[in-house]
Amino acid sequence: MDDSFNINIPNFTLGKEIGRGGMARVFLGEQLEPKRKVAIKIVTPQGNDPKILEDLQKEGDTVAQFSHPNIVTVFACGVIEQNYYLAMEILGGGDLKQKIESGITELEAFNIMLDMAKALEHAHKRGTLHRDIKPENILFHEDGQAVLVDFGIAKAQNTVSEFTRVGAVVGTPHYMSPERALGKEIDERSDIYALGVVLYEMLMGKKVFDGGDTFAISYAHVHEPVPDLPEEKAKYQTLLNKLLAKNPDDRFQTSTQLVAQLKKYLRRLKPVTDTTHSFAPMPELAAMKKKSSPLPFIITGVVIVLTVLAGMWFMDRQQAIEINQTTLTREQQVEMSNKLGAASGQFNMGNFDLAEELYETVLVEFDCKDEEARNRMKTLNKVKFDQIVASCDD
Structure with a gap:
């Protein structure tokens, strides 16, 4: 472990750091009882704000209640030495950002979309929004199954979190829904919008809207029309337009609706068994x-x-x-x-x-x-x- 960062977490040992971003650092580690390898995320809020630490603990407890193959498994979480920690399963298949950079097929893209829609369906039915859907937060098991991670700015619907309200983590502007960019109240349809942005990126290898700063990107999400897909992918335009509708009322209203639609697309994308008949000579x-x-x-x-x-x-x-x-x-x-x-x-x-x-x-x-x-x-x-x-x- 990095000597400049030292924290003693009961029943866990920390190994090497494998990533960091914002206030968070992620380490390889080990749980002592039961003995298993884990990834440990540690968040140190600016000023060690106790209210933010309390909110993080609540949100960690919420995610730990989830039991779904497409949501990261959380083994333990807590606050210690003015730091928040969360111990979770290790996902060795990389993240979606890496897969997009190396190129993915349309079939792979829609399988990932279905996995993520099911993950959101599970969370939404339990009253929790993710609020930060992006390729970096979609990881994979070694067998290729997609897993949604980092509910660090998630919050229960109809509740106010000091952690999110103070803007400690505001999400990624490239994947923000128009209503969120405008500071309006959001619901599960905002997560669905962000997943639509991810679909565009998987299909095209680039972000749906880009710009030199956060304002330009947010403005595009609020005002710019959805780009037209090229001719060879035009069959997905209707789906994309519905996912990225400016008005939440024009999108899929629930993740369950999206799951049903994605299953229909996947039935068409999966290879069809050859039904050619062979006849004996007459x-x-x-x-x-x-x-x-x-x-x-x-x-x-x-x-x-x-x-x-x-x-x-x-x-x-x-x-x-x-x-x-x-x-x-x-x-x-x-x-x-x-x-x-x-x-x-x-x-x-x-x-x-x-x-x-x-x-x-x-x-x-x-x-x-x-x-x-x-x-x-x-x-x-x-x-x-x-x-x-x-x-x-x-």
Whole structure:
């Protein structure tokens, strides 16, 4: 450990420093009982403000209550010698900033987005905002699973933290929502906005808005339109626009909604199993080779042509079903079929609000091209139908 920094934490020993930023330093360390390697973050507030230390302790206790594979596991936290410490699991797969610099695929980007949306869903349902979503706070296990870390400026909704109010840590301007940049009250939709900024950075390899100073960046988040993606990524523009809407009411309203939408995109991005059929040679072909008369050849040719045409007609009729079967699990197909049946029943009984809700679920969560759901949704709610079709990846 650095000799210039010495702190005795009961049941822990500190090793070498592996990172620092602002008021925080991170060390490799070891928990003595139970014995395991850990990372220990130590925060020393300016002036050793006891109120800030108290708030940090509360926020550390909150994160320690979380139990989710995409949120860092906290083993212990506390205040000692006018320092706040937090002992957590070691994540050996690097951070998202490094991955973006080395380049990531669209499939990797959306898997990371889903991991982070699930992490936020877990935290938000427990009344906690993160407030500092950025690539440096998204780390990875060695197997590639993304983990959200550093809830250092997190706070429970509807509570006031001295730590955040005094501006000791104000977050990163590149990832601030417009309402946060304006100093307004925020909710979980602000975290969702920041995650949208991260998605843009993963897709494009650069920040959505940049500038020479904090004011210029904040101004862009409040006033500048969302940049257009290049043609090869334009299919993600609708999603990005919704994530980065200036008005929180125009974004996903909950992380749960975002999780459902990301799952739909991932079903399209994952490689589809090859469904090409191989056919055994037709008996007529073998016979054709043994005969010199052209008549069998002509007859056989006609049979082949008719067979191919019939097969093409059948495949066109079944195309939607086949595509759905390759992208949905058997359980999802059954669930979708049940919802279609229930929607049809509600429609026939005149319960149009329930029918609309069920058809919307089918189109948004299962198959945005299902013909029955599309036709009925168009009849029930043309505006919503147009929105769904616009976001459907053609």
